[in-house]
Amino acid sequence: MIQDSRRSKELEKFLFKLGLTNTEKIDFSLLDLALTHPSVSRDANYDQLEFVGDAVVRLAASEVLWETYPNCPVGEFAAIRSILVSDRCLAEFADCFGLERYLLVSPSAAADDAGKISRVADAFEAVLGAIYLSTQTMVMIRPWLDPLLKMKAAEVRQDPARQNYKDALQEWSQGNYKLLPEYRVRETRQKHDDRDRFTAEVWLEDRHLGTGTGRSKKAAEQAAAKQAYRKFLV
Incomplete structure (x- = not known):
C-alpha cells in the first residue's frame, strides 16, 4: 500500500490512461517503484522491475509479430523486434501515455536532456514488469500495448531502412563512394527549450546530403540521415 494518497491518485490516473480501470489486482507499491528513478533512491527504484519488463515487452512483441505476420521469416521477426524493444521506440510508446509526468526523478537527472529517452524507456519497461508481477499474466498488458506494437511493426516493415537511416546511409556511401558520411552537429536551442x-x-x-534536428545529438544525426536517405536512396 502507498501511504501518500496524492501519489496513489496519480498512479490511478496513469493506469486509466493505459485503459486500465479495474485495478484491484495491481500492486501499487510495485507501480510506484516502477515510476521511481534511481536518482531519487539508490535502493528503492525501477532497476529490478525494468529487468523483468524487458522480458515482458520482448514476449509481447514476439507474440504480436507471430500473430500478425504468420508467414514472416524468423530473421525478419528478430530484426523488427529489435526495433520495437529499442529505447527510442519504447520512449515513443511511453510518451503516448504521458509517462514522464508520473516519473519521480531528481532535478539534476531531469535536467539531463540527453538521458531522457533512456530513463523514460527504462521506466516504461519497469511499468510492464510491475503490472506483470502484480497479475502473473499478460491480460492487463496486451490490450493497450498490442496496438502500439502493431502500428510500429507495420511502419517498420514498410521502411526499407528499418528506421536506422544512419546505418543505411553509411552502407550506401561506402558501397558507392568508399567513404563514410560526416555529421556536423551544433546546438541551436537553449537546454530547456521544448x-x-x-x-x-x-x-x-x-557534398551536403541532408539536415535534421533533434532533442539529442544522436536524434539530430538520425534525422539528417533520414533526409539524405529519402533524397538519394528512395
Whole structure:
C-alpha cells in the first residue's frame, strides 16, 4: 500500500490512461517503484522491475509479430523486434501515455536532456514488469500495448531502412563512394527549450546530403540521415 494518497491518485490516473480501470489486482507499491528513478533512491527504484519488463515487452512483441505476420521469416521477426524493444521506440510508446509526468526523478537527472529517452524507456519497461508481477499474466498488458506494437511493426516493415537511416546511409556511401558520411552537429536551442535542441548536417566530402534536428545529438544525426536517405536512396 502507498501511504501518500496524492501519489496513489496519480498512479490511478496513469493506469486509466493505459485503459486500465479495474485495478484491484495491481500492486501499487510495485507501480510506484516502477515510476521511481534511481536518482531519487539508490535502493528503492525501477532497476529490478525494468529487468523483468524487458522480458515482458520482448514476449509481447514476439507474440504480436507471430500473430500478425504468420508467414514472416524468423530473421525478419528478430530484426523488427529489435526495433520495437529499442529505447527510442519504447520512449515513443511511453510518451503516448504521458509517462514522464508520473516519473519521480531528481532535478539534476531531469535536467539531463540527453538521458531522457533512456530513463523514460527504462521506466516504461519497469511499468510492464510491475503490472506483470502484480497479475502473473499478460491480460492487463496486451490490450493497450498490442496496438502500439502493431502500428510500429507495420511502419517498420514498410521502411526499407528499418528506421536506422544512419546505418543505411553509411552502407550506401561506402558501397558507392568508399567513404563514410560526416555529421556536423551544433546546438541551436537553449537546454530547456521544448523544441529540438540540436541541428545536424550530414556531408560526404564537400557534398551536403541532408539536415535534421533533434532533442539529442544522436536524434539530430538520425534525422539528417533520414533526409539524405529519402533524397538519394528512395
